[in-house]
Amino acid sequence: xDTAAAQTWVRPKQELGAIARLFDWKPFLVxxxxxxxxxxxxxxxxxxxxxxxxxxxxDTTIGRSGxxxxxxxxxxxxxxxxxxxxxxxxxxxxxxxTIAKFGLGxxxxxxxxxxxxxxSILRAIILLPWIxxxxxxxxxxxxxxxxxxxxxxxxxxxxxxxxxxNIDFIGTPWPARWSLIAANVWRGIPFVAISLLAGxxxxxxSLYEAAxxxxxxxxxxxxxxxxxMLLPILAIVMxxxxxxxxxxxQLVYAITRGGPINSTHLLATLAFQRGxxxxxxxEGAAIAVSMIPFLVFATLFSYFALARRKWxxxxxxx
Amino acid sequence: xxxxHFPTADEEANAPAKNSAAAAxxxxxxxxxxxxxxxxxxxxxxxxxxxxxxxxxxxxxxFKPNAELYDYKTYNPFLIGSPTxxxxxxxxxxxxxxxxxATTMTVAVCATALSLVSSTLAxxxxxxxxxxGSQYVGLAIYLxxxxxxxxxxxxxxxxxxxxxxxxxxxALILVYPTFLxxxxxxxxxxxxxxxxxxxxxxxxxxxxxxxxxxxxxxxPLAVPGLISAGIFSFTLSWNExxxxxxxxxxxxxxxxPVAILTELVTGDVYQWGxxxxxxxxxxxxxALFYSLFVDYYVSSLTGAVKE
Numbered sequence: 001x002d003t004a005a006a007q008t009w010v011r012p013k014q015e016l017g018a019i020a021r022l023f024d025w026k027p028f029l030v031x032x033x034x035x036x037x038x039x040x041x042x043x044x045x046x047x048x049x050x051x052x053x054x055x056x057x058x059d060t061t062i063g064r065s066g067x068x069x070x071x072x073x074x075x076x077x078x079x080x081x082x083x084x085x086x087x088x089x090x091x092x093x094x095x096x097x098t099i100a101k102f103g104l105g106x107x108x109x110x111x112x113x114x115x116x117x118x119x120s121i122l123r124a125i126i127l128l129p130w131i132x133x134x135x136x137x138x139x140x141x142x143x144x145x146x147x148x149x150x151x152x153x154x155x156x157x158x159x160x161x162x163x164x165x166n167i168d169f170i171g172t173p174w175p176a177r178w179s180l181i182a183a184n185v186w187r188g189i190p191f192v193a194i195s196l197l198a199g200x201x202x203x204x205x206s207l208y209e210a211a212x213x214x215x216x217x218x219x220x221x222x223x224x225x226x227x228x229m230l231l232p233i234l235a236i237v238m239x240x241x242x243x244x245x246x247x248x249x250q251l252v253y254a255i256t257r258g259g260p261i262n263s264t265h266l267l268a269t270l271a272f273q274r275g276x277x278x279x280x281x282x283e284g285a286a287i288a289v290s291m292i293p294f295l296v297f298a299t300l301f302s303y304f305a306l307a308r309r310k311w312x313x314x315x316x317x318x
Numbered sequence: 319x320x321x322x323h324f325p326t327a328d329e330e331a332n333a334p335a336k337n338s339a340a341a342a343x344x345x346x347x348x349x350x351x352x353x354x355x356x357x358x359x360x361x362x363x364x365x366x367x368x369x370x371x372x373x374x375x376x377x378x379x380x381f382k383p384n385a386e387l388y389d390y391k392t393y394n395p396f397l398i399g400s401p402t403x404x405x406x407x408x409x410x411x412x413x414x415x416x417x418x419x420a421t422t423m424t425v426a427v428c429a430t431a432l433s434l435v436s437s438t439l440a441x442x443x444x445x446x447x448x449x450x451g452s453q454y455v456g457l458a459i460y461l462x463x464x465x466x467x468x469x470x471x472x473x474x475x476x477x478x479x480x481x482x483x484x485x486x487x488x489a490l491i492l493v494y495p496t497f498l499x500x501x502x503x504x505x506x507x508x509x510x511x512x513x514x515x516x517x518x519x520x521x522x523x524x525x526x527x528x529x530x531x532x533x534x535x536x537x538p539l540a541v542p543g544l545i546s547a548g549i550f551s552f553t554l555s556w557n558e559x560x561x562x563x564x565x566x567x568x569x570x571x572x573x574x575p576v577a578i579l580t581e582l583v584t585g586d587v588y589q590w591g592x593x594x595x596x597x598x599x600x601x602x603x604x605a606l607f608y609s610l611f612v613d614y615y616v617s618s619l620t621g622a623v624k625e
């Protein structure tokens with residue numbers, strides 16, 4: 001109707017102060033927003049990572065800043081039987097625990113993927129071991145593994161009568177190693193199961209219907225639909241699991257502290273023992289740094305799994 | 319298996335073709351019910367039993383008098399004959415347990431608040447302000463999550479001493495965000511992605527500033543994501559062990575997990591009753607906190623994994 005009025009109409013400009021305008025200026029806003037997170041991570045994560053690598057090449061002890069000694073710490077470690085022991089047990093612990101966690105976790109996820117009553121309560125209960133502080137559940141395991149009053153020994157000897165003596169869970173090297181792995185698996189199953197359950201729920205039911213029309217068996221459907229579709233998420237969860245199992249500290253420190261006769265030291269507990277109570281910061285840092293190659297390997301694995309996933313979904317690689 | 323209620327092809331092939339349809343259906347229904355029992359409920363019950371047993375054992379031990387605790391012959395170890403609060407009393411009134419609880423709570427709340435604020439801002443900048451290279455900043459923050467504390471605690475212990483924060487809970491408040499921020503940022507980026515960008519565009523056209531948009535539009539819509547990030551951070555800070563063990567020396571400043579292990583375990587005689595009571599009490603706040611928000615938690619956990 002009256003175009004002239006529309007042309008002369010000016011949007012009432014919001015009056016902004018200098019500060020408000022500054023905060024609306026994108027480069028400044030981006031900087032401000034990123035500053036706390038990036039700052040904290042740079043100071044307390046990136047810098048210590050570099051410092052740790054530097055320390056590994058010095059002979060620093062508590063109260064004395066060290067001098068550069070080159071590869072001496074690592075040469076020493078290569079001849080250190082305890083270090084080799086810790087490497088062996090770290091790999092063994094990670095390998096066995098990961099296989100068990102994923103086997104049982106996948107099974108539990110498949111069970112939970114059924115139509116069940118009280119599903120949400122069940123899920124909450126199953127997550128409990130993962131939520132409760134590791135050290136506190138480790139103490140419970142310590143008590144379960146007690147040489148004299150172990151409830152498992154009681155069940156096997158007095159109730160079932162399968163054994164005549166108590167099991168010495170954490171007093172001798174091999175039983176101690178297996179006992180720690182069992183505790184780690186117990187704690188790790190919930191996370192694996194719940195993550196894989198999420199993966200299972202994203203698989204379209206129409207795939208199963210199509211397969212069923214073709215007359216496949218349950219096992220065939222698992223092998224050709226469930227497992228391949230689950231692979232991307234499996235790879236990611238497994239990377240996380242491997243990294244945090246390999247660098248585990250709490251469980252071993254709480255239950256055996258590396259004993260008996262240093263047979264259950266992981267690299268992390270050995271690094272702690274040498275570095276903090278032992279005061280050999282340089283050597284402790286060298287042990288910690290010796291974990292890095294393994295972690296880089298696990299991360300690359302994760303990266304390629306992610307890339308493959310994008311390709312599977314028909315998205316272009318970024 | 320996910321398909322237990324469907325008869326498999328083999329079963330159908332094996333079923334005699336001459337059976338009347340009704341009888342076959344009936345038998346199949348019975349079969350599938352038993353099968354369901356054996357293949358689903360039985361293993362599930364075993365899983366739940368094993369996953370819950372340590373908690374049950376913790377509780378039983380915490381309320382058992384010492385006489386029953388060390389005598390399996392006269393008392394059934396799975397039951398409590400005469401429940402006692404003796405261990406709890408010892409814990410609360412004869413040790414510094416209340417102080418440890420207070421310290422842990424303070425550290426967990428402060429670290430959570432610090433990481434929530436930083437990661438919300440960072441996630442907003444990365445996902446919504448879309449500057450050049452924002453993808454790489456996101457990737458770098460994600461990679462930070464893969465650096466485990468076991469590698470960092472030795473250099474961090476040195477740095478904490480330089481800053482004069484050794485043996486101070488302040489050190490923990492500053493260090494915990496290193497493992498909280500990466501996960502929270504990652505989770506919140508995913509969450510912000512699910513909020514339609516059009517809402518922000520409308521607000522921009524209406525002349526709102528970026529800060530106004532964040533405060534009035536994005537944040538209120540992201541509350542579920544913020545809650546789960548908060549729960550996650552709180553739980554992780556409460557559970558943290560290695561930094562607290564390395565940085566804190568004096569007994570009264572220790573956090574619950576460290577204190578139980580280093581202060582309650584004295585000499586060769588372990589006071590299992592008190593230890594279990596301490597573990598139970600130390601697990602309760604996290605378990606309660608988590609059970610209140612379990613649905614947010616599971617959905618965002620699974621959402622973040624899917625991301």
